[in-house]
Amino acid sequence: MRKILLIAKRDYLAVVRTKAFLIGLVALPIVFGGGSVGSALVQNRAGAKSRQVAILDPTGAAAAAIVQAAKDKTEEDRLSKTAGLQASPQFDFETVAPDHAGLDEQRLALSDRLRSGNLAAVLELDPDTLHPRTNPPPPVRYYTNSGGIDTAQGWLADAVNEGLRRARLTELGVAESHFKELLTNTPLQSTSLVARDPRTGAIGAPRKRGQAESFAVPFITVMLLAMIVLIGASPMLSAVAEDKLQRVYEMLLATATPFELMAGKVLAAIGQSLTSSVFYIIGGLLVLEGMALIGMAPLWVLPWFFIYLVAEVTMLCAMGVALGATCGSPQDAQHLALPLLFPVVIPLFLIGPILQQPNGPLATALSLFPLFTPIVMMLRQTLPGSVPAWQPWVGLAGVLIVTPIITWGAARIFRVAILLQGQRPNAAQLLRMAVRG
Amino acid sequence: MDAVEIQSVTKTFGDLTAVDDLTLTVPEGSVYGFIGPNGSGKTTTMRMIVNIFYPDRGTIRVFGTESHGTSSAHIGYLPEERGLYRKMKVRELLEFYGELRGGRKVTAEVDGWLRKFDLFQWGDQKLETLSKGMSQKIQFIAAVVPSPKLLILDEPFSGLDPVSADLLRDAILELRHRGATIILSTHDMHVAESMCDRIFMIFRGKKVLDGTLESIQGQYGSDTIRVSSNGDAAALNGLPGVERVRDLGQVQELRMAQGCDPQEVLRALVGRARVSSFSIAKPSLHEIFVRIAGPAAEEVAVA
Structure with missing residues (x-):
């Protein structure tokens, strides 16, 4: 154990004392956080800029109602407390009467204006838009030259439908003063499950559950776990391959056993990961405290977070050490880097289906597969809607069984492969090394 | 121990x-x-x-x-x-x-x-x-x-x-x-x-x-002669009883065949060149190494 700790200390200090580690530690949240804030600011600026929209209206009555509805919606958005940084789009409208004889020419002219940037969008109404005779009703054609995610479309769709409803109500003789009551939207408020307080026995009050609780907190927690695992584990393969090429290991192997050497390296990586995670978690909690949002922090999940972190880093680092030992060149290490990270990358690719059905068969199966357990079970545990109590423990048991097996096999591969030069063993040979040593 | x-x-x-x-x-x-x-x-x-x-x-x-x-x-x-x-x-x-x-x-x-x-x-x-x-x-x-x-x-x-x-x-x-x-x-x-x-x-x-x-x-006996002379290594080729000549520059090393008389070698040598030193020695470690692992040994092993 003394040798393991000594090797771990050397490897740990060799990494955390580098400028690259410290810069990476600080830069990562700045890049992610700065990116989000920057994106919001850019969106805000883009949203605040006034854009011109043309409405081609063959009904003769709908356009005015749509323009008025859009103005009212703009004002509502401005007054809305929930709008936050995101200002609503600002639109100026112009109504265009259709030239039935030259409609194609008219569309072309409007399209050219869109291409030149003179217009942001064109809404072409159908003659039956106000009184549709078909089901579904004829669509309003939406022309735009903007690419990527077009937030204006959704906003304008709301304004168009609001305006059309108002026009219909007006035709029916309903006074304008009744519009708000008739057309108001009632939202669905996402709410946490009610529970009994185990100490007082009192039934708790329903609690508003925001998007942050149902999506952001699980997402950020899992991304943090994945990010720290990747930071801790991914350099292992190339570092071992590099040290092998530098012929560092032969002398060490005369002093420490392969298992001691490998265990020291894995322990160092765990230390680096814990250092990063403590830094990020304390930093995150301080930010939440400063924003008076500390109640959102899922503190109860921290013990699981650290257990999963240690298990995943151990498994990936052990595999990284073994695969690094088989490399004959830095190129070999590059080729093996991605497969090594599959236990993290695959669950991240499947995050969508898991979020949709956290207790579905796919999510459950993945979370009980030991290589995926840390990421997937963490995600499921942080999502609202409880995971059956036995599942995290079964998942943990699988991890606790598989991790030593992987570490043991990896040590045997490491011992045989680390002094091999000029040849890269294939999968069958690796298996033989792991079994026979 | x-x-x-x-x-x-x-x-x-x-x-x-x-x-x-x-x-x-x-x-x-x-x-x-x-x-x-x-x-x-x-x-x-x-x-x-x-x-x-x-x-x-x-x-x-x-x-x-x-x-x-x-x-x-x-x-x-x-x-x-x-x-x-x-x-x-x-x-x-x-x-x-x-x-x-x-x-x-x-x-x-x-x-x-x-x-x-x-x-x-x-x-x-x-x-x-x-x-x-x-x-x-x-x-x-x-x-x-x-x-x-x-x-x-x-x-x-x-x-x-x-x-x-x-x-x-x-x-x-x-x-x-x-x-x-x-x-x-x-x-x-x-x-x-x-x-x-x-x-x-x-x-x-x-x-x-x-x-x-x-x-x-000792396993190889005193089968080596070290010679310095005014002739080059070529002058030593074909000496009676000499199996191999190794030119070290200033000195040449001769390996005698089994039963070879060094006096015969010296007599033949004096007839060819002016000898400044002549000594009978055991083979060096280098010589022994080459005898075991050199090309000649390889040929013997292959044969």
Whole structure:
């Protein structure tokens, strides 16, 4: 154990004392956080800029109602407390009467204006838009030259439908003063499950559950776990391959056993990961405290977070050490880097289906597969809607069984492969090394 | 007690038998030279002694103990392929290696060795800033701190300039005087002859020589004539009873066939050139090495 700790200390200090580690530690949240804030600011600026929209209206009555509805919606958005940084789009409208004889020419002219940037969008109404005779009703054609995610479309769709409803109500003789009551939207408020307080026995009050609780907190927690695992584990393969090429290991192997050497390296990586995670978690909690949002922090999940972190880093680092030992060149290490990270990358690719059905068969199966357990079970545990109590423990048991097996096999591969030069063993040979040593 | 006892050890890598049924005993306190052509099994034998490789068959005891899967604090090992953490500072690195093997702080010993090799002022420099020769000396220090009972050196002098080589030789002999057992491999037959109490030669995985220099030379008898003359090596070709002429520049070495009379050779030689020196000698270790592993031996082996 003394040798393991000594090797771990050397490897740990060799990494955390580098400028690259410290810069990476600080830069990562700045890049992610700065990116989000920057994106919001850019969106805000883009949203605040006034854009011109043309409405081609063959009904003769709908356009005015749509323009008025859009103005009212703009004002509502401005007054809305929930709008936050995101200002609503600002639109100026112009109504265009259709030239039935030259409609194609008219569309072309409007399209050219869109291409030149003179217009942001064109809404072409159908003659039956106000009184549709078909089901579904004829669509309003939406022309735009903007690419990527077009937030204006959704906003304008709301304004168009609001305006059309108002026009219909007006035709029916309903006074304008009744519009708000008739057309108001009632939202669905996402709410946490009610529970009994185990100490007082009192039934708790329903609690508003925001998007942050149902999506952001699980997402950020899992991304943090994945990010720290990747930071801790991914350099292992190339570092071992590099040290092998530098012929560092032969002398060490005369002093420490392969298992001691490998265990020291894995322990160092765990230390680096814990250092990063403590830094990020304390930093995150301080930010939440400063924003008076500390109640959102899922503190109860921290013990699981650290257990999963240690298990995943151990498994990936052990595999990284073994695969690094088989490399004959830095190129070999590059080729093996991605497969090594599959236990993290695959669950991240499947995050969508898991979020949709956290207790579905796919999510459950993945979370009980030991290589995926840390990421997937963490995600499921942080999502609202409880995971059956036995599942995290079964998942943990699988991890606790598989991790030593992987570490043991990896040590045997490491011992045989680390002094091999000029040849890269294939999968069958690796298996033989792991079994026979 | 013997420092190392190797008993009927065989080690194979796939189809290749690197070491074949080797039995060898290294007495405590001796300097034992391992010689043999490249790829003959020297390094594999050394790696088995330090437990980097395990024998497929046979046993290896170090100071009477057979250890499998563990490393010994008593063995210092300098591998042929030099490599250290190049980003570490010299003193940190040496203290790390010393503490790893010895289980205690070795600061004073490290400083002592750095002074001995005139590297003290480089202690706070990163290894990557050192020359190749300096790095080799650092690696030697890493192998001998703290003082090992058994020191295994694989090609310790390769790549060193004469001054550094002398420093290293003195250091090795000093360790031997302090009681350490030294095993060293070398391709320099002069080093083996001058430093080693006993010499072991391995060829194609098998032991072909083992003993003191005298005893090894004794196996071959006094079948060598060393000659200096005013004629070149060509003048010596075709001398009666001479199997082979080896031109060393100022001196030529003649190998006599069995039953050859050196007086006959001298008489024939005087008729061809003016002889300034003529001596009958045992074959050098170099000559013996070449006889065993040289092209002529290869041809015999193939035939």
